[in-house]
Amino acid sequence: MAGESSANTFGQPEDLEVRIHRECASVTVETTDGPQEIRRIQDTQNKISGEFALTSRPCPPFCIQPMVAADGVVTIGELELLDMLETGDAVVVDSRTERWFVHGTIPGAVHMPFTDATAQLDKLGxxxxxxxxxxxxxxxxxxxxxxxxxxxxxxxxxAMIEAGYPAERIFYYRGGIQDWRQVGLTVTGDEDQGAALGNAG
Structure with missing residues (x-):
């Protein structure tokens, strides 16, 4: 797991002030566009802005989700997801609609919108x-x-479980893009964050 790996596991720039954890400054993942480095924004004054700074969306439909999405499904955090992205031990799926996906996603994630997830299960074996x-x-x-x-x-x-997907092979990153951004991790397609990472040099 990423949180337990030694520094030797990662090719790390040691001079980064804002690290993923003590022994890990960045993680490189394979994407359809080639390898991409995930690290945290280096500006220690950086703040979330825009839609992901909102705290109180109307419920319904934007209601707080349970910690466990379904029986047998394991809920994970950022370090576990980073480990899956780096090792390729799991397919990381962005379940959002196209508008959200093109606005910015986690590097290495594949897009399978919730509206037709069960139509694409062949992509998952x-x-x-x-x-x-x-x-x-x-x-x-x-x-x-x-x-x-x-x-x-x-x-x-x-929907996947109802279609026959084994629950024990499903992981739920409950924090999603909002938590990913909150800890300043790389998002593809996000010009503001790309600039912040570039300026951190």
Whole structure:
């Protein structure tokens, strides 16, 4: 796990002030555009702005989600998700709609919107049989959406389990993009954060 790895596991720039944890300054993940480094914004005065600074969205539909999305599904945090991204031990899935995805996502995540998640289970190792799915060889998968107030990944998780996906192969990053941004981790497609990372040099 990323939080338990030694410094030798990561090729780290030792001069970064804002690290992921004591022994890890950054993690490199494979993406469709090639390797990308994930690290935290180096500006110690940086603050979240825009939509992810909001605290009180109307419920419904933006209601606080339970810590456990479904029986058998494990809830994870940033370090566990970083470990999955770096090792490739799980497919990391952005369950949000296209508008949110193009605004900025976690490097290495694949887009499978909650609106049609069960139509794409072949991307996760399931096979179509008799109008349904055989998920005997389903890959471990970690789903996320916008944060603890977002129901998009929980909706995907429930639909996947109902379609036959094994719950024990599903992980839920409940904090989602809001928590990811809150700790200043790299987001693809985010010009403001890219500038902050570039200025940190």
């Amino acid at each position: 399931c096979v179509r049989v008799d109008g349904g799915w055989d998920c005997t060889n389903a890959k471990p998968v970690a789903l996320f959406c916008n944060g603890s107030w977002c129901g998009q990944s929980p909706t995907s998780i429930h």
